[in-house]
Amino acid sequence: MLGSGIINGLIVTAKNFVGSYHDPKRMVTVEYPEQKTVLPENYRNFPFLITENATDPMGTLRCVACQICEKECPPQCIIIEKSKDKKPDANGKMQIYPAIFGIDTSVCMSCQICVEVCPFDAIKMDKVFEIAATNRFEGLFLTREQLAKPNSYYHEIHPVEAAEVDERLTAERKAAEEKAKAAAAAKAAAAAAKPAVPVTVAGGSLPGDRPGQMLGLQSANNSADPGLSRASATPPGPGSAPPATKTPTPEA
Amino acid sequence: MSLSTLSSQLSTAATASSAAAAAASPDSFLERAPLELRDWAVNLLPTPVQWLAHHLITIVCILAVFGLFFAFTTIAERKLLARLQNRLGPNRSGLPKLSILPWHFKHTLFGLSQPFADAIKAITKEDIVPAAADKLLHFLAPVIVVAFSLMTFAVLPFGRNIIPVELDAALLYFFAAGAATELAIFMAGWSSRNKYSLLAAMRALAQLISYELPLILSVVPIVLVTSTLSTKAIVLAQSGWTFGFLPHWFVFTPWGFAGFIIFLIAALAESNRSPFDLPEAESELVAGHLTEYSGFKYALFFMAEYFGLTALSGLGVTLFLGGWQAPLPFLEFIPSYLWFMGKLICMIVFFIWVRGTLLRLRIDQLTRLAWQFLVPLALLNIANAAFWVLTTQWSLPLQFVRWGVSAAIVVIPFIMMGRALSASYAPRSYRYAP
Numbered sequence: 001m002l003g004s005g006i007i008n009g010l011i012v013t014a015k016n017f018v019g020s021y022h023d024p025k026r027m028v029t030v031e032y033p034e035q036k037t038v039l040p041e042n043y044r045n046f047p048f049l050i051t052e053n054a055t056d057p058m059g060t061l062r063c064v065a066c067q068i069c070e071k072e073c074p075p076q077c078i079i080i081e082k083s084k085d086k087k088p089d090a091n092g093k094m095q096i097y098p099a100i101f102g103i104d105t106s107v108c109m110s111c112q113i114c115v116e117v118c119p120f121d122a123i124k125m126d127k128v129f130e131i132a133a134t135n136r137f138e139g140l141f142l143t144r145e146q147l148a149k150p151n152s153y154y155h156e157i158h159p160v161e162a163a164e165v166d167e168r169l170t171a172e173r174k175a176a177e178e179k180a181k182a183a184a185a186a187k188a189a190a191a192a193a194k195p196a197v198p199v200t201v202a203g204g205s206l207p208g209d210r211p212g213q214m215l216g217l218q219s220a221n222n223s224a225d226p227g228l229s230r231a232s233a234t235p236p237g238p239g240s241a242p243p244a245t246k247t248p249t250p251e252a
Numbered sequence: 253m254s255l256s257t258l259s260s261q262l263s264t265a266a267t268a269s270s271a272a273a274a275a276a277s278p279d280s281f282l283e284r285a286p287l288e289l290r291d292w293a294v295n296l297l298p299t300p301v302q303w304l305a306h307h308l309i310t311i312v313c314i315l316a317v318f319g320l321f322f323a324f325t326t327i328a329e330r331k332l333l334a335r336l337q338n339r340l341g342p343n344r345s346g347l348p349k350l351s352i353l354p355w356h357f358k359h360t361l362f363g364l365s366q367p368f369a370d371a372i373k374a375i376t377k378e379d380i381v382p383a384a385a386d387k388l389l390h391f392l393a394p395v396i397v398v399a400f401s402l403m404t405f406a407v408l409p410f411g412r413n414i415i416p417v418e419l420d421a422a423l424l425y426f427f428a429a430g431a432a433t434e435l436a437i438f439m440a441g442w443s444s445r446n447k448y449s450l451l452a453a454m455r456a457l458a459q460l461i462s463y464e465l466p467l468i469l470s471v472v473p474i475v476l477v478t479s480t481l482s483t484k485a486i487v488l489a490q491s492g493w494t495f496g497f498l499p500h501w502f503v504f505t506p507w508g509f510a511g512f513i514i515f516l517i518a519a520l521a522e523s524n525r526s527p528f529d530l531p532e533a534e535s536e537l538v539a540g541h542l543t544e545y546s547g548f549k550y551a552l553f554f555m556a557e558y559f560g561l562t563a564l565s566g567l568g569v570t571l572f573l574g575g576w577q578a579p580l581p582f583l584e585f586i587p588s589y590l591w592f593m594g595k596l597i598c599m600i601v602f603f604i605w606v607r608g609t610l611l612r613l614r615i616d617q618l619t620r621l622a623w624q625f626l627v628p629l630a631l632l633n634i635a636n637a638a639f640w641v642l643t644t645q646w647s648l649p650l651q652f653v654r655w656g657v658s659a660a661i662v663v664i665p666f667i668m669m670g671r672a673l674s675a676s677y678a679p680r681s682y683r684y685a686p
């Protein structure tokens with residue numbers, strides 16, 4: 001009959017109306033400032049710098065100021081100034097570090113290229129999106145201190161990716177370790193006049209760091225901040241190991 | 253002679269305090285309270301200006317009550333529509349932070365202050381007048397549309413004793429004033445000096461004039477049966493109960509029911525409401541004839557639309573739903589104006605419900621519905637009412653025949669016309685889609 005469709009429609013909307021009061025499943029609204037949706041795992045927007053140790057973020061930046069990301073960033077929104085001195089990194093190897101590291105998030109287009117080119121896994125994409133600020137220069141230009149976030153935070157926001165990264169780093173470090181050992185053994189066997197100095201045991205001034213010789217025991221154990229044992233002990237004369245070829249020699 | 257409403261806030265406050273204690277007599281204190289308050293206020297003034305004060309109070313009361321009613325209709329509409337679509341609706345606006353206060357009441361008030369925020373926004377927006385526009389007409393159109401839609405309130409009986417102007421030809425007056433808003437719509441389209449506005453105004457006019465006819469024809473049966481044009485007399489004609497519980501409202505007669513449905517559809521179209529909101533289809537056109545209006549002038553058109561809707565709903569309540577009459581005898585202790593407002597709110601909620609349900613019609617469907625369906629049915633309904641009047645004297649067994657015949661006169665043509673009209677359109681076959 002003419003009009004029955006209208007009545008059916010009215011019934012549907014009436015059900016919606018009643019249901020909206022007692023059936024939370026019907027409601028699609030997320031009341032944003034109070035409630036938040038869970039962001040998808042692969043969500044990304046701005047980069048941040050990974051530090052090994054949350055207690056000393058500036059001392060344990062993975063970044064070695066190689067400036068690759070600065071050169072690759074398409075909109076040129078990264079600014080890096082190398083340090084004049086060297087500091088021991090997480091593994092105790094003396095490295096230069098970024099004295100200034102800034103990202104202008106008002107320019108950054110979240111392309112992730114900086115992440116892809118970084119040979120040290122030092123820069124990763126963050127998930128923050130509530131970064132509105134009233135001042136364009138002070139609010140949106142993030143400095144080294146604002147960018148540095150611990151590895152555990154990376155595990156929090158991108159668990160799968162972080163696990164992969166840590167696994168890779170551990171594997172690389174293990175390979176480098178063995179290679180160093182082999183090289184040391186070869187050199188010892190050759191009975192050189194000048195013995196090779198194992199860099200891994202040098203330094204060690206950082207608090208809470210594991211001694212370098214323990215590193216080999218620590219197989220793909222991602223939870224224990226394995227990034228500490230970064231493969232920094234590249235022996236002189238790098239072979240075919242991928243990390244060694246990938247690693248540029250900073251300030252030789 | 254004219255009577256007036258008084259601030260509904262006063263009356264509702266009084267109701268809340270002593271509704272239970274009110275006497276059941278037709279002229280209980282609550283029933284008379286608004287009038288007495290007005291008379292008291294008028295008598296404070298010197299005699300020469302009393303007649304003026306009398307009317308001014310009436311006008312101010314209508315403006316205040318229906319202005320507020322409009323404000324809360326908009327928020328109710330947004331909230332209800334949201335709920336009909338499983339959303340939440342506006343629930344954020346609370347009280348503004350007043351810097352003089354040492355504390356801030358942070359409750360969001362369920363968004364109930366939204367209309368005031370909207371009003372402030374509309375008022376503070378820039379008022380743009382096109383360079384080529386006819387400045388005077390462009391300015392006058394929103395003023396006229398609001399003025400005429402407010403004028404229609406003058407003849408609605410809001411309560412037993414509360415009717416702003418008691419006219420003998422109240423219905424004629426109502427439709428005359430209501431139809432004048434069409435003039436303002438064309439003024440708006442014409443004075444904008446924009447061909448799209450003009451075209452939209454012509455479309456709007458085509459719609460409004462098409463639906464003016466079924467609207468008025470659906471009211472004629474009432475006039476035929478009550479043989480009066482006075483809204484007050486029409487409400488009084490619906491008083492009383494059969495067996496003490498069946499109200500004599502016209503909507504409960506076959507011709508009245510048919511008339512009410514036609515009236516509802518035509519009222520929807522007259523007030524540009526979905527599914528007949530083609531004149532300014534928000535999702536399709538810019539704003540039809542309102543394209544060149546902005547800021548407060550646009551808000552005035554918006555307001556007039558809601559005033560028109562409220563007035564038409566009020567007329568529907570008056571003509572078909574027993575006006576201010578209580579539905580059951582023992583409920584008469586509630587003052588008549590509250591019954592009127594309650595029914596009015598029900599009508600508006602129904603209109604919002606329809607808006608949340610139905611899709612917009614195409615312009616050809618719209619005019620076809622009016623001319624091929626509503627007008628013939630409304631004409632038949634007049635004959636039906638004539639039959640009803642002629643058979644008033646029939647004895648009790650014949651009364652059943654009277655009801656049956658009257659129902660058949662509307663139901664059979666409705667079904668037949670429905671079949672005939674939808675036969676050529678449904679079911680639709682899709683050539684390319686599966």
Ligand code: SF4
Pocket residue numbers: 047072073074075076077078103107108109110111112113114115
């Ligand atoms: S995400 Fe892209 S734009 Fe942003 S800093 Fe990295 S390379 Fe530059």
Ligand code: SF4
Pocket residue numbers: 062063064065066067068069070080117118119120121122123
């Ligand atoms: S590429 Fe990586 S290590 Fe090099 S400067 Fe950028 S973040 Fe630092």
